[in-house]
Amino acid sequence: MSIFKKLFTAVRGAATEAGEAIVDSQALRIMDQEIHDAENELKKSKEGLTTVMAQKMATERQVKEKTAAIDEHEGYAVKALDKGDEGLAVEIAEKIAEFSNELEPLKTLLEGQIQSVNNLKQIIKQTEKRLQSTKREVALIKSTQSVQKAQDAIAATHSGSTSAMSSAMDSMQRIKARQQEKSDKMNAALALENEGGDGDLKAKMAAAGITGSGASGNSILEKLKARQAGAA
Amino acid sequence: MSTNSMTLPDLASALNGLETEEGLSFSAEVIDGEVPTLQVTVSDREEFPIYITIDDSQILVVSYLWKESEIKSGAREDLLDALLTLNIPMPLSAFSKLGDQYVIFGALACQSDLKDVIHEVDVLSDNTLEALESLSDYLQ
Numbered sequence: 001m002s003i004f005k006k007l008f009t010a011v012r013g014a015a016t017e018a019g020e021a022i023v024d025s026q027a028l029r030i031m032d033q034e035i036h037d038a039e040n041e042l043k044k045s046k047e048g049l050t051t052v053m054a055q056k057m058a059t060e061r062q063v064k065e066k067t068a069a070i071d072e073h074e075g076y077a078v079k080a081l082d083k084g085d086e087g088l089a090v091e092i093a094e095k096i097a098e099f100s101n102e103l104e105p106l107k108t109l110l111e112g113q114i115q116s117v118n119n120l121k122q123i124i125k126q127t128e129k130r131l132q133s134t135k136r137e138v139a140l141i142k143s144t145q146s147v148q149k150a151q152d153a154i155a156a157t158h159s160g161s162t163s164a165m166s167s168a169m170d171s172m173q174r175i176k177a178r179q180q181e182k183s184d185k186m187n188a189a190l191a192l193e194n195e196g197g198d199g200d201l202k203a204k205m206a207a208a209g210i211t212g213s214g215a216s217g218n219s220i221l222e223k224l225k226a227r228q229a230g231a232a
Numbered sequence: 233m234s235t236n237s238m239t240l241p242d243l244a245s246a247l248n249g250l251e252t253e254e255g256l257s258f259s260a261e262v263i264d265g266e267v268p269t270l271q272v273t274v275s276d277r278e279e280f281p282i283y284i285t286i287d288d289s290q291i292l293v294v295s296y297l298w299k300e301s302e303i304k305s306g307a308r309e310d311l312l313d314a315l316l317t318l319n320i321p322m323p324l325s326a327f328s329k330l331g332d333q334y335v336i337f338g339a340l341a342c343q344s345d346l347k348d349v350i351h352e353v354d355v356l357s358d359n360t361l362e363a364l365e366s367l368s369d370y371l372q
Contacts, residue, residue: 171279
C-alpha cells in the first residue's frame with residue numbers, strides 16, 4: 001500500500017522536523033475533490049444503469065412478442081399447406097418474413113443493451129472501489145496528521161517538564177528511593193507506636209495489680225521470711 | 233461534534249484530586265496550544281507524567297520512557313525484541329517511538345466514558361513503572 005509507505009516516511013522524517021504537515025493541504029483538497037467527483041460519477045452511472053435496464057426489459061418483451069408471433073404464424077402456414085391453400089400459405093409466409101425482419105434489429109438492439117448494462121455495472125463497481133480506497137487514504141492521512149499534531153503537542157509539553165532533564169533510570173531510582181524512604185518512615189512510626197502501646201499496657205497492668213510493681217525492701221524481706229518459715 | 237464526546241477540561245476536573253484504590257492521586261492541568269494537551273501528574277510518580285490528547289478519531293494517553301541515547305550499547309536489538317514481545321501481554325498499553333523518544337501509550341475511542349479513561353491512566357502509570365523495572369537491564 002503506497003499511501004502507508006508515504007505516511008511512514010513522513011512520520012519518520014517528521015521526527016526531525018516537528019510540525020511539518022505529512023501531506024500538504026493542497027494534496028488533501030485534491031483528494032477530497034476526487035471523492036466528490038467519484039461520488040457524482042457514481043450517481044450518474046447508477047441513474048444510467050436504471051434507464052438502460054428499463055429499455056432492455058422493453059426490448060426483451062418486444063423480442064418475445066415477435067418470436068411468439070412468428071411461431072404462431074408458422075403454425076398457421078403449416079395448416080394452410082395442409083389444406084392445400086397455397087395462396088394463403090404464401091401470404092402467411094410473407095407476414096412471417098415481415099416479423100423476422102422486425103425481429104433482427106430488435107435482437108441487435110437487445111445485445112447492445114445487455115452490453116451497456118454489463119459495462120455500466122463494471123464502471124459502478126470500479127468507481128465504488130476507487131471511491132472507497134480514496135476515502136480510506138484521506139481518513140488515514142487525516143488521522144495520521146492529527147496524531148502527529150497531538151504528538152508534537154505532547155513533545156512540547158514534555159520538553160518543559162522537569163522529567164525531560166533526567167534519564168528514565170534516574171527518575172525510576174528517585175521514585176524507588178522515595179518509596180523506600182516512605183516505607184522506612186512508616187515502619188519506624190509503626191515500631192514507635194508498638195513500643196508506646198506496650199509501655200502503656202505494662203503500666204496499666206501494674207496499676208491493676210496484675211503484674212509486680214517492682215522490687216522494694218519490704219517485698220524482699222517478706223519473701224525471705226516466707227522461705228525461712230518453710231525451712232523450719 | 234457529538235454530544236457525548238469528552239473534552240480535556242471535563243477530564244481534567246474528573247482527574248484532579250482523584251485517589252485510586254492503591255492510594256495514588258492525580259493532578260491534571262490543561263496545556264493550551266494548537267492541540268491542547270492534558271498533563272496528568274501521579275503522586276509519588278511525578279517523574280513520569282501522563283499526557284492526554286483528544287481528536288476526532290481517538291483519545292491518546294501517552295507516557296514517555298527513555299531516549300535512544302539511554303539504551304546500553306549493544307542492547308538495542310534485544311530491547312526492541314523485548315518491546316515487541318511485551319506489546320500484547322501488557323494490558324491496555326503498547327510501546328511506540330516518537331523520534332528518538334520511546335513511549336508507552338493507550339488509545340481509546342472518543343465515545344469512551346470517564347471511568348474508562350481514568351482506568352487507562354491508572355493502568356498506563358503502572359505499566360510505565362513495570363516496563364522500566366523489567367527493561368532496566370537494557371538501559372543505562
